[in-house]
Amino acid sequence: MLFRPQYTINTIYNLDPKQLKEIGIKAVFSDLDNTLIAWNNPNSAKEMDDLNQKLKANGIKLVVISNNNAERISKVLNPYGIEFIAKARKPLPTGINEELKKLNLNKDEVMMVGDQLMTDIPAANRAGVKSVLVEPLVKTDKWNTRINRFFEKFIFAFLKMRKPVTFKETLQNG
Template sequence: MLFRPKYTIDTIYHLKVDELKKLGIKAVFSDLDNTLLAWNKFETAEEMNKLNQRLAKANIKLVVISNNNAVRVGKVLNPYGIAFVAKSRKPLPFAITKEREILGLKKNQVMMVGDQLITDIQAANLAGVESVLVQPLVKTDKWNTRINRFFEKIIFFFLNLSHRVTFKETLNNG
């Protein structure tokens, strides 16, 4: 299903390395705004850095796949040495597929984590990689994301996900 996440978890920061290894994951692709970092604050930057280090120790690559421009994304990620793809055009799957191929990984070795059904989950599903929906880090969104959130509510309703999606500290089947 195009918008249905394979997994849910409350926050990307609760991903467990041993669980990822068990699933055969060698790369975690992540959205930036409201997934790794609050869109309007930089308070989770240190937590983002710790996640990157934890994944790197386990030989799991963290790559940010963002629709933002390279200046915005680079400003946040370059100090931490986190790889990224800017202007990814999600929900199109091309950036995910291209980055996966650059890393020489199979589809089942990549997990895409994001806070939006319409961009992140749809792009992951179109690319054929594991999809993980997280709760947004903050309740507010930029103006352009608010539009997506409106349509997302409709999708949740029609997919009957509203009552089925639960966000816990461990990966749950979506």
């Protein structure tokens, strides 16, 4: 299903690199706003850097796939040396497919993590990579994301009819 995440976890920061290696993950693609950092506080990047270092130490690459513009993303990521794709056009798989090809990785070696059912999860599912839904880091959103959140309520209700979407501290099937 387009909007059903393959996995859920309460926050990207609880991903366990050893578990990721066990399931063959070589790269974690991640959304930026409300997944890695609070959208309204681009200086909240310490945890992001710690995660990047933890993943890197385990041979796993972190790449940000965002619909934001390159100027906004580079201000946050360049000090940490984290690569990114800007204007990724999610929910289309364009940015994910571009990075897959660039890194020469198979689809089963990549996981896309994001906080939005309307953009991140469909992009991952369309690209054929593992999709992971996290809870947003903060409960507020930019004006354009608020529109998506409105429609997400209906999708969550539909998904709940089949199987509830829950978030825990460890990676679990969505």
